[in-house]
Amino acid sequence: MYRIQDILDRLMPAESIEQTVDGLVIGRPDEEVRGIAVTFMATQAAIEQAVSLGANLLISHEGVFYSHRSDGNTLKEDPVVWHKKHRLEELGLAVLRYHDGIHRETPDGITSGLIEELGWQDAVCEYQPASAVLELQAATLGEVARLLKVKLNLPYVRFTGDPLMLCRKVGVLVGYRGGGELAIPLLREVDLIIAGEGPEWETPEYVRDAVYQGKSKAIIFLGHGPSETPGMKRLARVLRVAFPSLLVHVIENEPLFHWI
Amino acid sequence: MYRIQDILDRLMPAESIEQTVDGLVIGRPDEEVRGIAVTFMATQAAIEQAVSLGANLLISHEGVFYSHRSDGNTLKEDPVVWHKKHRLEELGLAVLRYHDGIHRETPDGITSGLIEELGWQDAVCEYQPASAVLELQAATLGEVARLLKVKLNLPYVRFTGDPLMLCRKVGVLVGYRGGGELAIPLLREVDLIIAGEGPEWETPEYVRDAVYQGKSKAIIFLGHGPSETPGMKRLARVLRVAFPSLLVHVIENEPLFHWI
Numbered sequence: 001m002y003r004i005q006d007i008l009d010r011l012m013p014a015e016s017i018e019q020t021v022d023g024l025v026i027g028r029p030d031e032e033v034r035g036i037a038v039t040f041m042a043t044q045a046a047i048e049q050a051v052s053l054g055a056n057l058l059i060s061h062e063g064v065f066y067s068h069r070s071d072g073n074t075l076k077e078d079p080v081v082w083h084k085k086h087r088l089e090e091l092g093l094a095v096l097r098y099h100d101g102i103h104r105e106t107p108d109g110i111t112s113g114l115i116e117e118l119g120w121q122d123a124v125c126e127y128q129p130a131s132a133v134l135e136l137q138a139a140t141l142g143e144v145a146r147l148l149k150v151k152l153n154l155p156y157v158r159f160t161g162d163p164l165m166l167c168r169k170v171g172v173l174v175g176y177r178g179g180g181e182l183a184i185p186l187l188r189e190v191d192l193i194i195a196g197e198g199p200e201w202e203t204p205e206y207v208r209d210a211v212y213q214g215k216s217k218a219i220i221f222l223g224h225g226p227s228e229t230p231g232m233k234r235l236a237r238v239l240r241v242a243f244p245s246l247l248v249h250v251i252e253n254e255p256l257f258h259w260i
Numbered sequence: 261m262y263r264i265q266d267i268l269d270r271l272m273p274a275e276s277i278e279q280t281v282d283g284l285v286i287g288r289p290d291e292e293v294r295g296i297a298v299t300f301m302a303t304q305a306a307i308e309q310a311v312s313l314g315a316n317l318l319i320s321h322e323g324v325f326y327s328h329r330s331d332g333n334t335l336k337e338d339p340v341v342w343h344k345k346h347r348l349e350e351l352g353l354a355v356l357r358y359h360d361g362i363h364r365e366t367p368d369g370i371t372s373g374l375i376e377e378l379g380w381q382d383a384v385c386e387y388q389p390a391s392a393v394l395e396l397q398a399a400t401l402g403e404v405a406r407l408l409k410v411k412l413n414l415p416y417v418r419f420t421g422d423p424l425m426l427c428r429k430v431g432v433l434v435g436y437r438g439g440g441e442l443a444i445p446l447l448r449e450v451d452l453i454i455a456g457e458g459p460e461w462e463t464p465e466y467v468r469d470a471v472y473q474g475k476s477k478a479i480i481f482l483g484h485g486p487s488e489t490p491g492m493k494r495l496a497r498v499l500r501v502a503f504p505s506l507l508v509h510v511i512e513n514e515p516l517f518h519w520i
Contacts, residue, residue: 041461041465043465043468043469043472044468044469044472044473045468045472062461062465063461066440066444066461066462066463066465066466066469067440067462068461075444078444078445078448079448079475080466080469080470080473080475080477083473084469084473142520145518145520146520149520156416156519156520157519157520158517158518158519159517159518159520160516160517160518161518163518176459180326180327184326184335184338185338188338188339196460197459197460199436199457199484200456200457200483200484200485200516201301201322201323201326201328201484201485202326202327203326204516204517205301205303205322205326205516206326206340208303208304208305208516209303209304209326209340209344210340212303212304212305213304213340213343213344215339215340217340221517223460224459224460224461225460225461256420256460256464256465256468257418257419257420257464257481258405258418258419258420258421258423259416259417259418259519260402260405260406260409260416260417260419
């Protein structure tokens with residue numbers, strides 16, 4: 001029999017990060033864990049699904065109340081936030097935010113998860129704290145984008161660059177790491193960056209100018225969730241090994257956007 | 261005959277904003293203006309086009325060196341930045357960043373430009389400092405998204421929400437204002453937000469939960485450039501009136517992304 005505290009002790013040992021967004025958003029550490037569900041984003045749909053699967057602990061990578069740092073207090077008068085909080089209490093579902101801990105693994109567990117999902121483990125040259133550098137078999141940018149779309153089952157993929165450009169050296173930057181501060185220096189050593197998302201006026205505009213100058217550079221934005229969901233699926237596999245008597249479910253969020 | 265200083269005096273009068281990203285990035289205030297080109301982003305392609313049109317002053321809304329605040333010094337060793345700077349010097353093209361001034365007009369000149377481009381001036385209920393609230397003839401979210409795609413000539417539009425939802429009250433938030441801090445409070449008074457871009461885990465996730473709860477809420481992301489380009493076209497019209505003897509060109513950037 002495990003309590004929520006046992007899961008916390010495994011994921012957030014006492015000597016770990018001091019300043020963190022991680023922790024129990026709702027629920028009590030002494031509750032017995034009847035089942036775990038792991039997801040990128042504890043949407044209201046994921047919450048209902050977790051309960052229907054028999055889980056009483058949901059582990060969410062991103063913030064439950066639409067903010068990286070807020071616990072919902074800044075929006076506590078908001079009817080959507082109120083309804084979600086109220087429903088969580090009604091269901092008795094505990095929610096654990098688990099973001100910093102997995103990103104600070106060596107190598108970053110979210111980055112590794114994406115690379116494993118793509119079957120690219122053997123192509124990794126180097127793990128840096130916020131990125132991984134891979135050397136793939138040469139393929140065009142268009143081919144890589146299509147491969148990602150199929151392998152990650154995405155409705156759309158956005159990219160900047162020449163679809164016919166050959167890519168070999170690739171940098172992987174999950175989540176919001178597609179911004180200029182991380183991605184532009186990395187583009188000096190790679191042809192292509194695969195990222196979650198980032199401000200449009202930074203790296204994509206850099207790539208556009210680089211291409212105009214005749215340089216072979218490109219960036220693919222998978223979307224934030226699609227780039228980090230495989231890392232949370234990987235976490236579920238880790239938890240299944242650590243707590244073999246517990247059922248650990250993965251809840252994959254539906255695509256966030258429609259595209260027309 | 262006008263000098264660059266005359267344009268600066270018109271756009272950035274001495275009593276205006278103190279802390280600003282606006283100003284001459286390259287060029288001398290005493291240069292004679294032979295022609296002006298106005299664009300959302302001074303890409304390398306836009307720079308070449310400005311010169312080929314006979315302009316020697318390019319007015320750019322976003323930062324020339326892939327950053328909101330940096331003048332390129334933090335990336336001065338970067339080959340793309342170096343090449344762009346070198347080419348600007350070689351061409352003798354002056355570049356004026358004009359971002360804060362137009363956003364701080366009353367109403368915001370970039371927001372007004374988008375609303376005028378859409379022919380929605382008569383639908384405006386209220387201009388707030390960072391947004392406008394409009395009341396449109398009821399249409400479904402899918403219809404509004406398709407209308408925006410056609411009117412703004414966009415390859416793709418992304419949205420979160422039910423395509424069949426009826427929208428009437430609409431909030432417009434140009435550029436990067438699609439984040440939760442501005443957009444979530446505004447969604448309490450509108451059905452739909454039309455924004456440039458914003459972090460995916462904030463407003464789109466809020467909308468996803470709101471829809472799950474049965475609330476009629478939606479967000480459309482046009483892309484940063486598409487949401488702000490009409491405001492820069494509007495600036496060109498203002499400059500043509502202010503400086504009737506000068507040719508003022510508009511340079512529209514190509515779509516930033518491929519989508520597959």
